[in-house]
């Protein structure tokens with residue numbers, strides 16, 4: 001797959017016109033692109049954790065006629081907790097998931113997808129490529145969470161399925177919710193209009209204290225332990241640069257209307273080094289270079305007690321901007337004169353907006369959203385960053401995207417072995433920059 005195909009400004013503009021969803025060119029609206037059912041739309045959720053459950057709530061909160069008809073999770077307890085939370089809140093009018101439509105295990109997703117018109121894909125991201133491919137093959141409308149893969153092999157699968165989704169006119173919304181947040185939309189409109197001149201540099205950050213740890217229990221197989229504690233294993237999570245920082249990296253790509261051609265950086269494990277911390281790093285610091293020479297600084301770290309910062313800044317030839325998920329959007333010229341300041345009061349929740357806009361299209365039978373390609377390329381940018389920090393090498397987009405090291409286990413079963421196992425001391429091996437091969 002050549003960079004020319006994937007990475008040109010023209011292709012990005014084509015994609016981003018779709019990605020912006022509600023702001024896209026009217027010519028893309030295809031009324032009657034699929035036959036919206038006369039009655040309720042049937043919904044299935046795959047991955048019934050925090051986000052899967054939350055996304056079902058948000059679907060129901062749109063007020064459209066939707067019935068949850070199937071659920072799938074690797075674990076019975078996760079599915080049961082999610083079902084209870086959803087049923088307790090919305091009741092039998094909205095929830096009709098009998099025992100035989102609750103699918104537990106690694107293969108349940110296929111059966112749950114088959115029951116629905118619309119699917120929510122919200123497992124850990126390592127499974128997203130195969131789940132997305134299956135949903136597209138079955139011709140379903142899709143909301144899927146970011147990131148959309150954890151390695152290059154997964155990205156190639158998502159890109160291929162994204163093409164099929166477009167050909168079949170299947171709506172695909174991805175939970176890179178800043179694309180559905182007003183401050184980002186207003187600022188990006190102005191950046192693309194040239195209000196800051198050419199964007200020549202930027203800095204994107206996800207620096208915070210880190211996330212949960214799920215402790216090993218004596219009765220767990222290695223596969224169950226890794227599945228429960230998925231954040232710390234790359235075949236499932238992709239490392240925090242992919243799982244979280246993809247949000248900010250995606251904003252750099254959006255501001256640049258492009259994807260980087262090169263990544264170089266450094267990273268490691270400074271403060272999170274326990275047996276429960278698997279293999280992931282706790283910091284990555286990189287530069288991403290774009291084909292016009294623009295350099296974006298990218299930084300993510302999980303250091304409890306250190307300064308936190310989750311935001312994006314960009315510099316243009318005429319001015320600069322500060323953006324954050326806290327509804328900031330402050331554009332000034334180089335003398336400090338305001339160009340645009342987003343009003344932060346009473347802003348809608350973008351997690352809700354992405355569902356409001358998706359389901360409004362679905363009930364009308366419109367084809368309006370094709371987020372998968374950009375999500376795959378922004379996820380790939382983050383994966384390229386991990387490859388660069390793990391290997392200590394300067395990597396090009398083509399090298400990274402064509403990487404052949406596949407992290408996924410040969411067999412998915414509770415008694416099967418993941419590829420990464422702990423040593424005799426209980427600690428997992430992790431990347432050593434300068435030594436580790438990543439592609």
Ligand SMILES: NC(=O)c1ccc[n+]([C@@H]2O[C@H](COP(=O)([O-])OP(=O)(O)OC[C@H]3O[C@@H](n4cnc5c(N)ncnc54)[C@H](O)[C@@H]3O)[C@@H](O)[C@H]2O)c1
Pocket residue numbers: 046047048049050051052072073074075078079105106109122123124125127145146147175176177227243
């Ligand atoms: N857009 C956002 O801001 C945002 C916020 C939080 C999470 N997320 C994303 O949502 C996804 C899920 O995160 P979460 O916080 O809900 O995690 P979670 O651990 O709470 O939920 C994941 C669920 O998926 C289940 N699961 C794992 N493998 C499965 C498989 N093969 N088939 C079916 N079910 C499987 C798990 O058992 C678990 O119940 C991740 O990709 C995460 O990055 C996005």
